[in-house]
Amino acid sequence: MTMTREIQAVAICRSPYKQKFGIPRQPGLVTAARGYVELQAPFNHIDTVRGLEQYSHIWLLFSFHENLAQGWKTTVRPPRLGGNEKLGVFATRSTFRPNGIGQSVVKLHGIHQRKGKVVLEISAMDLLDGTPILDIKPYIPFSDAISDAQGGIAHEAPILAKVKFANDVVAQLAKYEQQQYPNLQAIIEGVLAQDPRPAYKKAKADPKQYQVALYDLDILWRVVDEVIIVEAIRRSTI
Numbered sequence: 035m036t037m038t039r040e041i042q043a044v045a046i047c048r049s050p051y052k053q054k055f056g057i058p059r060q061p062g063l064v065t066a067a068r069g070y071v072e073l074q075a076p077f078n079h080i081d082t083v084r085g086l087e088q089y090s091h092i093w094l095l096f097s098f099h100e101n102l103a104q105g106w107k108t109t110v111r112p113p114r115l116g117g118n119e120k121l122g123v124f125a126t127r128s129t130f131r132p133n134g135i136g137q138s139v140v141k142l143h144g145i146h147q148r149k150g151k152v153v154l155e156i157s158a159m160d161l162l163d164g165t166p167i168l169d170i171k172p173y174i175p176f177s178d179a180i181s182d183a184q185g186g187i188a189h190e191a192p193i194l195a196k197v198k199f200a201n202d203v204v205a206q207l208a209k210y211e212q213q214q215y216p217n218l219q220a221i222i223e224g225v226l227a228q229d230p231r232p233a234y235k236k237a238k239a240d241p242k243q244y245q246v247a248l249y250d251l252d253i254l255w256r257v258v259d260e261v262i263i264v265e266a267i268r269r270s271t272i
């Protein structure tokens with residue numbers, strides 16, 4: 035029996051992450067990053083979230099909307115295995131899935147009503163800016179947190195790289211933080227400490243300069259002797 039059902043986004047996620055490259059691979063890794071879940075009509079009513087303020091964390095079910103056009107694959111090469119080994123799609127958190135659905139637990143900081151919109155303030159998400167949210171549910175520790183669970187290839191949290199800032203970037207950061215980007219330094223550190231480069235690039239010397247887009251800023255960085263150096267911050271041109 036084939037079951038199909040049309041579903042509708044209930045909200046849109048706003049996050050500092052403007053491109054897929056550099057987004058943490060799971061939630062909870064970059065706690066300094068704040069985001070917003072903006073409810074969409076006809077769900078944009080304070081009653082749809084009545085009681086949610088009692089919870090410190092929520093589940094977001096969402097669409098990997100930027101990858102839907104590429105379809106899905108039976109097996110995938112998880113970055114954790116250096117891209118060399120294949121696992122079944124249902125044994126991974128790959129974004130190329132039959133229904134393209136992601137799930138993340140994020141911290142809930144508050145529920146606001148702004149200019150006719152109901153907005154959930156969140157942090158530590160791994161979602162691209164503009165991601166359609168398919169459902170929102172409270173995180174229930176007694177049953178959602180399983181202390182003796184086995185985490186397979188992802189049992190341990192990822193090892194973090196050391197991140198340093200060039201001298202003139204430090205001065206720039208202070209200015210940007212005062213202007214409109216609170217926690218910018220901590221967000222950049224958190225994002226780059228995950229070393230977002232593909233696994234095959236990490237195996238050997240890599241002189242390339244990389245760029246991640248946060249808010250409307252391009253962060254330019256390079257790896258030198260296994261340390262990530264932030265070389266420049268520029269206003270984004272896209």
Ligand code: SAM
Nearest residue numbers: 054057058059098099100127136137161162165
């Ligand atoms: N925590 C979720 C899960 O397990 O279902 C997502 C894990 S997935 C490995 C996280 C990655 O999804 C991010 O690093 C980012 O590259 C990608 N991503 C986030 N939002 C996306 C979107 N709207 N469309 C496509 N890819 C997205």
